[in-house]
Amino acid sequence: MDLAINNGKIVEKINENKAKVIDASGMIVMPGGVDIHCHIAGTDVNTGRLLRPEDHFRDVEAKTAVTRSGVGYSIPSTFTTGYRYSRMGYTTLMNPSMPPLEARHTHEELEDTPMVDKATYPLLGDWWFVLEHLRDGLIEECAAHVAWIMAATRGYAIKIVNPGGLEAWGFGSNVKSLDDTVPHFNITPREIIRGLCKVNKLLNLPHTIHVHTNNLGKPGNYVTAIETMKSGKP
Amino acid sequence: MTIVTGVTCPVCGTFCDDIELVVENNVIVDVKNACAMGAAKFLNYATHRNLKPLIRKNGELIETSLNEAVGKAAKILADANYPILYGWSCTSCEAIRVGLELAEEVGGVIDNTSTVCHGPSILSVQDVGIVSCTLGQIRHRADLIFYWASNPWSAHPRHIERYTMFTEGRFQKSTWKGYISRLGGVLSRKRLRRAANLVLRRDIPATPKIERHLPYTMFQKKRKMVVVDTRKTRTAEAADYFLQIEPNKDYELLQVFRMLIQNEELNVDKVAGVPIELLEEVADVMLDCKLGVFFFGLGLTMSEGKHRNIDTAISLTRDLNQRTKFLIMPMRGHYNVTGVNVVFTWQTGYPYAVDFSRGYPRYNPGETSVIDILSRGESDAGLSIASDPVAHFPREAVQNLVKNPLIAIDPEVTPTTLMADVVIPSSFMGIETEGTAYRMDHVPLPLKKVVEPPKTCLSDVEILQRILSQVRKLRRTSN
Numbered sequence: 187m188d189l190a191i192n193n194g195k196i197v198e199k200i201n202e203n204k205a206k207v208i209d210a211s212g213m214i215v216m217p218g219g220v221d222i223h224c225h226i227a228g229t230d231v232n233t234g235r236l237l238r239p240e241d242h243f244r245d246v247e248a249k250t251a252v253t254r255s256g257v258g259y260s261i262p263s264t265f266t267t268g269y270r271y272s273r274m275g276y277t278t279l280m281n282p283s284m285p286p287l288e289a290r291h292t293h294e295e296l297e298d299t300p301m302v303d304k305a306t307y308p309l310l311g312d313w314w315f316v317l318e319h320l321r322d323g324l325i326e327e328c329a330a331h332v333a334w335i336m337a338a339t340r341g342y343a344i345k346i347v348n349p350g351g352l353e354a355w356g357f358g359s360n361v362k363s364l365d366d367t368v369p370h371f372n373i374t375p376r377e378i379i380r381g382l383c384k385v386n387k388l389l390n391l392p393h394t395i396h397v398h399t400n401n402l403g404k405p406g407n408y409v410t411a412i413e414t415m416k417s418g419k420p
Numbered sequence: 421m422t423i424v425t426g427v428t429c430p431v432c433g434t435f436c437d438d439i440e441l442v443v444e445n446n447v448i449v450d451v452k453n454a455c456a457m458g459a460a461k462f463l464n465y466a467t468h469r470n471l472k473p474l475i476r477k478n479g480e481l482i483e484t485s486l487n488e489a490v491g492k493a494a495k496i497l498a499d500a501n502y503p504i505l506y507g508w509s510c511t512s513c514e515a516i517r518v519g520l521e522l523a524e525e526v527g528g529v530i531d532n533t534s535t536v537c538h539g540p541s542i543l544s545v546q547d548v549g550i551v552s553c554t555l556g557q558i559r560h561r562a563d564l565i566f567y568w569a570s571n572p573w574s575a576h577p578r579h580i581e582r583y584t585m586f587t588e589g590r591f592q593k594s595t596w597k598g599y600i601s602r603l604g605g606v607l608s609r610k611r612l613r614r615a616a617n618l619v620l621r622r623d624i625p626a627t628p629k630i631e632r633h634l635p636y637t638m639f640q641k642k643r644k645m646v647v648v649d650t651r652k653t654r655t656a657e658a659a660d661y662f663l664q665i666e667p668n669k670d671y672e673l674l675q676v677f678r679m680l681i682q683n684e685e686l687n688v689d690k691v692a693g694v695p696i697e698l699l700e701e702v703a704d705v706m707l708d709c710k711l712g713v714f715f716f717g718l719g720l721t722m723s724e725g726k727h728r729n730i731d732t733a734i735s736l737t738r739d740l741n742q743r744t745k746f747l748i749m750p751m752r753g754h755y756n757v758t759g760v761n762v763v764f765t766w767q768t769g770y771p772y773a774v775d776f777s778r779g780y781p782r783y784n785p786g787e788t789s790v791i792d793i794l795s796r797g798e799s800d801a802g803l804s805i806a807s808d809p810v811a812h813f814p815r816e817a818v819q820n821l822v823k824n825p826l827i828a829i830d831p832e833v834t835p836t837t838l839m840a841d842v843v844i845p846s847s848f849m850g851i852e853t854e855g856t857a858y859r860m861d862h863v864p865l866p867l868k869k870v871v872e873p874p875k876t877c878l879s880d881v882e883i884l885q886r887i888l889s890q891v892r893k894l895r896r897t898s899n
Contacts, residue, residue: 227766229862232765235766235769236542236545236546236771237545237546237549239546239769239770242769242770242781242783246782247780248778248779248780249776249779254521254767255768255776255780256768256780257768257769257780262769263766263767263768264766265767287554287863288862288864290864290865290866291762291858291862294513294763294766294856294864298517298766298767314590356711357561357710357745358711358744
């Protein structure tokens with residue numbers, strides 16, 4: 187079977203005399219893969235890289251005429267990450283979770299991840315300005331702030347991790363359900379999720395909010411997951 | 421005259437970002453908000469600098485063109501079998517990224533200054549992990565601050581003011597008023613004594629110093645600062661508790677704290693020269709705090725025990741987290757020494773001492789760290805950038821460093837540039853060139869360009885790129 191491609195799009199016919207022919211026999215031809223959730227860059231990822239030299243020793247990639255060297259395995263170095271994703275057929279990667287303060291770091295790493303397109307989401311579920319605006323019912327002001335954050339951090343979507351729980355973790359505690367009050371902030375995880383849903387809609391962002399629920403990883407957390415999904419419905 | 425605000429200070433790991441500079445005719449004439457170290461750099465940075473590239477001919481350093489210097493540097497690196505590329509803590513991440521590419525291209529060893537400072541801390545993190553945070557968390561939440569074997573009053577002068585005791589946080593009050601009134605008390609007692617001596621024309625002996633080793637009555641619900649050090653520093657004078665310990669006893673003391681917080685009785689009078697009653701009280705303070713933090717310095721990483729000390733300090737932090745919340749953070753020295761570890765790690769997987777001689781990154785501190793390579797006399801060329809190894813390395817290592825061809829990229833005249841064979845003067849990062857650097861808590865901040873560099877001084881990034889492309893040309897023709 188032949189595929190005709192013109193200006194990056196698959197078309198019905200093309201002038202075969204002028205076209206560049208790529209012989210892909212024996213290979214799979216497919217659209218570029220999109221990994222919608224891969225932690226490949228930023229401070230958390232890099233700490234993981236730092237922690238495991240023994241993991242890098244047994245998986246190395248030497249430099250070639252066109253590629254940079256690097257190491258694997260569980261968290262590969264940036265160049266190796268890009269090359270390996272390309273070899274697997276991916277062209278687009280979504281890096282969720284970027285603390286706004288660490289945006290510059292995340293983008294520096296993404297810049298060193300070759301071959302693939304990338305986007306990343308700022309973490310806003312426990313951002314003090316967001317908590318305060320939502321607590322006071324100031325949705326539009328919150329949206330204005332989130333819009334600024336998106337521009338300042340070059341973000342793509344709103345990321346929420348354990349809403350309210352990260353703030354509580356600042357003093358070593360946590361929230362246990364969607365209706366627990368976040369210490370010192372007089373707001374609940376449910377209100378944070380609802381509020382940021384509205385903000386997302388107001389700003390007409392290209393992506394929904396991205397939620398990592400409360401209690402994730404704890405046995406029986408499916409209850410919280412179902413509740414969280416319900417809480418997003420108007 | 422222009423006023424530039426929000427300038428980051430390219431001196432220490434505190435990396436203050438609130439500096440204001442007054443610039444007149446491309447010269448910085450006034451500095452606001454900076455500490456003495458920062459102000460001195462902004463006002464005097466251009467005093468002792470090389471403006472022209474230098475090259476050693478017949479034993480003398482003579483001025484040359486940039487092209488010749490770059491060409492010579494590239495030739496040295498391309499001809500070498502096992503060159504070392506060292507420094508990197510006082511330049512931008514952008515330059516470090518080019519440096520890693522250059523090291524990979526020439527198959528050399530790239531290492532940074534953490535090899536001689538917080539290298540042991542990094543080894544410990546790889547051993548036992550770390551629980552840390554950004555400095556903003558400390559500023560807003562911490563009610564117990566430990567400075568262990570570090571002296572921020574002198575080495576990170578604005579650390580206390582910006583992030584710990586003297587700053588007003590969301591959940592914590594500043595303690596500077598208490599400090600000022602205590603200081604006022606000491607001064608007025610001195611003044612009274614002097615006046616009494618004049619009036620009575622005799623020497624009244626100084627009132628005996630208040631013994632602050634056992635401050636049983638000081639218990640207040642406020643931020644507290646504990647200093648552990650071998651000598652009484654300025655930081656110690658501002659502390660609520662000061663534990664003056666015998667040198668090289670940190671490991672012992674940390675282990676004792678691990679026992680005390682688990683209510684183990686110790687059958688000794690003193691540990692590391694400190695009475696056990698005081699240690700028991702400090703252990704109670706640790707358990708009583710809402711959020712505590714250990715800041716530790718080179719006194720811990722470079723004294724007896726080295727990374728074992730940090731292992732224990734992190735383990736103590738972990739133990740404390742069973743009972744309360746506790747964090748730990750190294751007091752990094754240079755303004756971008758954290759950044760250099762971060763960039764090395766994302767590009768190669770390893771934070772320092774990275775060996776590219778096999779075409780891929782390899783890491784084995786003790787084998788691939790520059791001091792060890794130099795002490796064994798294995799390298800055959802060197803490049804020093806944004807650091808001064810000749811002044812700071814052990815003598816044997818320096819002898820082997822200067823025995824082989826040495827390239828120095830540095831804005832200033834240093835012992836290293838004086839001993840080098842090729843000297844390429846760069847512009848000052850964070851004053852004449854912009855870039856990115858990482859504060860000690862891994863927060864990336866922009867370095868600003870405030871004044872124009874001299875025409876003969878390129879940025880580190882540009883110099884390294886030129887050397888790299890020259891190296892590639894040489895290697896292509898030789899293949």
